[in-house]
Every structure is written in C-alpha cells, then in structure tokens.
Amino acid sequence: MxxxxxxxxxxxxxxxxxxxxxxxxxxxxxxxxxxxxxxxxxxxxxxxxxxxxxxxxxxxxxxxxxxxxxxxxxxxxxxxxxxxxxxxxxxxxxxxxxxxxxxxxxxxxxxxRENENHFNYEKAHNFKVQTFRGPHWCEYCANFMWGLIAQGVRCSDCGLNVHKQCSKYVPNDCQPDLKRIKKVYCCDLTTLVKAHNTQRPMVVDMCIREIEERGLNSEGLYRVSGFTEHIEDVKMSFDRDGDKADISADTYADINIITGALKLYFRELPIPVITYDAYPKFIEAAKITNPESRLEAINEALLLLPPAHYETLRYLMTHLKKVTTNEKDNFMNAENLGIVFGPTLMRPPDQNTLTTLNDMRYQKLIVQLLIENEDVLF
Known part of the structure; x- marks a missing residue:
C-alpha cells in the first residue's frame, strides 16, 4: 500500500x-x-x-x-x-x-453472542435472611443449618439456601426462577433478562418494535406524554402477561402511550441503565471540553456497565438514532432526546436533589453524545 x-x-x-x-x-x-x-x-x-x-x-x-x-x-x-x-x-x-x-x-x-440460545450474563444472588421450618442443609457447604430462627439466607431470585457465612463465597451464578419473578416493571434488569433468557428486557424490544413500525414520524415522539391511566394499563399488562402483552395499534392507537410505557420502565428500574457505579465516570466525561478526549472517556465509562445494561443501552441508542433521522417529521433531534432520556437513564447514587439539578445538563449531554456517536461508541 x-x-x-x-x-x-x-x-x-x-x-x-x-x-x-x-x-x-x-x-x-x-x-x-x-x-x-x-x-x-x-x-x-x-x-x-x-x-x-x-x-x-x-x-x-x-x-x-x-x-x-x-x-x-x-x-x-x-x-x-x-x-x-x-x-x-x-x-x-x-x-x-x-x-x-x-x-x-x-x-x-x-x-x-457466545451462545445464541443462552445469554450468560453474570448475576449476584439476592440473599435475604430466612427462618426455615424443619431441618435444612446449606446448599454450598452441605452442612446442617443450626438454630430455631434466622438459620441462614435464601436468594429471593433463584431460591438458593446457604449459611450466612457461606453466602460470601457463593459465585455470581444466580439463575432466577420465573416463578419467583412477580413483576416486569421495578425488577432488576439483569434478573429479568436472565429469568426470561433474553438479551434485553422484553419491554424494551416490544415497545421499540411497535414504535418503529408506526410512530417514527409522530410529532414530538417521546416528548409528548400519553394518558397516565393508559400507560399504567400497559405496565399492568406487562407485569401480568409478560411477552404476551398486547400493545398493538388496535389496543393502544396513541403511540405516545407506548413511548410513555417505555420511559416508565426505565424510570422504575431499581438500578438505572447507566448504573450508579458507572454514573460518576459518565459525569466526569461530560465535563471534558476536548471532543476527542470526551468520547474516549465515554467509551471507557461504557465498559463499566454490566453486559445486560450495556446491550440494552446499545439497542436503545440505535433506536434513538433512527428517531433523529426522521427529525423533519417528528421534530426530535439528539439534543431533544437527550433532555428526555438523560434523567430517565441516569440517576446520581446519592439521590440528592441539588446534585440531580446540577447534573441534569451533563445527563442530557451524555445521552446526546451517545446518540450522535452511536456508530462509533457501540
């Protein structure tokens, strides 16, 4: 050459x-x-x-x-x-x-994508103190659990029973049982995808598919709110029926109801898509003035996200990039979407009101840059 x-x-x-x-x-x-x-x-x-x-x-x-x-x-x-x-x-x-x-x-x-049929996202057990009725043995060390009350801990997601001391040594290999996952909304993101054996939460896949089929040209997409009671109906439908929930145009003709349900899902996650651990790195990156150095810092911050969170964010940014390509019709550019999704995808760990207000412009900027540079960062 x-x-x-x-x-x-x-x-x-x-x-x-x-x-x-x-x-x-x-x-x-x-x-x-x-x-x-x-x-x-x-x-x-x-x-x-x-x-x-x-x-x-x-x-x-x-x-x-x-x-x-x-x-x-x-x-x-x-x-x-x-x-x-x-x-x-x-x-x-x-x-x-x-x-x-x-x-x-x-x-x-x-x-x-190591295995197309099984997504090996690592997940820690969600142990809680448990009082067992009758004799119980630790499933980690195979020794008897002594005592009358609070003999050990049980994982509320998969049902694993171990001594409290043994719980410190159990690997992050929790495989949630669908029978124990009572809700879709307000459920930990990694827990939900492992329970359903999917790459991303079915709420995200189904809502985005519906929006792209019939809503990309809708004026004020994601900015205009749907009726709250109808959004709550969609939420209850997902919690009750899972991936069998009906969110078609025949049931919900207003696409803003579907966008509202998707935003509500992200807001109600116990750990945001951009996790509390990664949040400070993203805010630091947003404060960098040099464009190239800022993108490099954002790329490093993305590596801190758990795989399920990373994949969900990647899929969402790809979708939002499509939304911006229809800006002439929907009037939603990357900056407008950043204003909408910044506080939805990112929350400061301390939940301090003053911190939240101070960080809002950086949250908006991060989402805007993720959308504009989706093809490079992901």
Whole structure:
C-alpha cells in the first residue's frame, strides 16, 4: 500500500476510515485463542499501559514487552492491513479513537453472542435472611443449618439456601426462577433478562418494535406524554402477561402511550441503565471540553456497565438514532432526546436533589453524545 501523505483530501480520509471499519467488522471471523471474557480484558483500558505511544516525529505503534500489548497490536495491524507511520499522523487522532472504540465494541458484542440460545450474563444472588421450618442443609457447604430462627439466607431470585457465612463465597451464578419473578416493571434488569433468557428486557424490544413500525414520524415522539391511566394499563399488562402483552395499534392507537410505557420502565428500574457505579465516570466525561478526549472517556465509562445494561443501552441508542433521522417529521433531534432520556437513564447514587439539578445538563449531554456517536461508541 502506498504511504499516506499529508496532502490526502478529506474525501480520501473518509474512504480510508470506511474501509478500515469494514475490516474491523470481519474480525469476528478471525480465530482468537481464549474466551470472550479474556478478549474483553485484552482491550480493557485499565488492564495495562496505554497502547498508543506518540513519538516526537509523529505517531506510531511501538513494540511493547507485554504479551497483551503485542496481541493488541497484532489485532490492530490485522484490521488495518497497513503500517501506521509518522507520515500518517494527519489521520492518527480520528483513527486512534475509531480503532479503539470499534475493536472494544466488537469484542464486547462477541462475548455477548457466545451462545445464541443462552445469554450468560453474570448475576449476584439476592440473599435475604430466612427462618426455615424443619431441618435444612446449606446448599454450598452441605452442612446442617443450626438454630430455631434466622438459620441462614435464601436468594429471593433463584431460591438458593446457604449459611450466612457461606453466602460470601457463593459465585455470581444466580439463575432466577420465573416463578419467583412477580413483576416486569421495578425488577432488576439483569434478573429479568436472565429469568426470561433474553438479551434485553422484553419491554424494551416490544415497545421499540411497535414504535418503529408506526410512530417514527409522530410529532414530538417521546416528548409528548400519553394518558397516565393508559400507560399504567400497559405496565399492568406487562407485569401480568409478560411477552404476551398486547400493545398493538388496535389496543393502544396513541403511540405516545407506548413511548410513555417505555420511559416508565426505565424510570422504575431499581438500578438505572447507566448504573450508579458507572454514573460518576459518565459525569466526569461530560465535563471534558476536548471532543476527542470526551468520547474516549465515554467509551471507557461504557465498559463499566454490566453486559445486560450495556446491550440494552446499545439497542436503545440505535433506536434513538433512527428517531433523529426522521427529525423533519417528528421534530426530535439528539439534543431533544437527550433532555428526555438523560434523567430517565441516569440517576446520581446519592439521590440528592441539588446534585440531580446540577447534573441534569451533563445527563442530557451524555445521552446526546451517545446518540450522535452511536456508530462509533457501540
């Protein structure tokens, strides 16, 4: 391949990045040794030193001693099919962000698709103190549970019974029982998808499918509210019937009822889609003024999300990007959707009113950037 010169036009640069992205998409066909989890750790920015090293004369990939770093470089070289040298520095900054985020995203999605029929999202047990009637044995250590009351703990999601001391050592392998999941709304997101063995909550899939079929051109989509009592009816229908709930146009002709039910689901999650643990990282990223550094920080914050939350957010952002493509009809651009979904998808851990008010502009900005850069960040 001929060397890249600084006289390349913007059109040529765009063509190069498009070809590069197609190469990245084919990475899934490459035989890589190790599990999806190991591949994901390979691209975790916190696992090792910065991959990208810049020399005084330009930007280049410098050989590293770490085996992980060498493997990173092999993957990137395989995706590029070129050697990035000092003369390519004019393209390096967009290339660096694009390459890192895309390979990270591909590895993450590959891990989510390890088995098409079963989604191995890790979930901790939800243990609560339990008083057992009659003799009981710990299902972890197989020893008898002594005492008359509060002999041990039981997982309210899967029914596992163990000693209180043993609960500290039980792995995060909870497999929720549908008989124990009484509701769809107000249920932990990971618990719900594991109980139903789906990638995402069925509420999200069904509502978005309905909205895209008949509502993308609706003026004020997601901004205009439906009747509260009808939204509550949809909620009760999902809680009662699960994926058999009827939200068709024959039952709910107003699409704003469906959008209201979807927003209500996200608001009532006990742990928001953007989790409390990841929230500070997203707010810090929103405060960065440099656009490139800000997107890199958002990409790192996305890696902190549990797999079920990440997949749900990815699917929602893809949908909202479609909404913005119909802006001429629905008058909803990325900024407007950010105002609507910012407080819906993100909540500060301390639930302090003053903190919430101060962070609202950053919440809006994060969702806006996720929508605008959906193809890069996810």
């Amino acid at each position: 001929p060397e890249v010169s600084e006289e390349w036009s913007a059109a040529a640069a765009a063509t190069f990045l498009a070809a590069f992205r197609r190469r990245l998409t084919n990475l899934r066909a490459v035989s890589l040794h190790g599990s999806g989890e190991e591949m994901e750790r390979l691209w975790d920015p916190h696992c090792s030193e910065e991959m990208w090293l810049e020399s005084e004369s330009g930007c280049s990939l410098v050989p590293q001693k770490s085996k992980r770093d060498r493997k990173r470089q092999e993957l990137l070289a395989m995706a590029l099919g070129v050697k990035v040298n000092a003369r390519a520095s004019v393209l390096w900054q967009p290339l660096k962000l694009f390459a890192y985020s895309q390979i990270t995203s591909l590895v993450r999605r590959a891990a989510l």
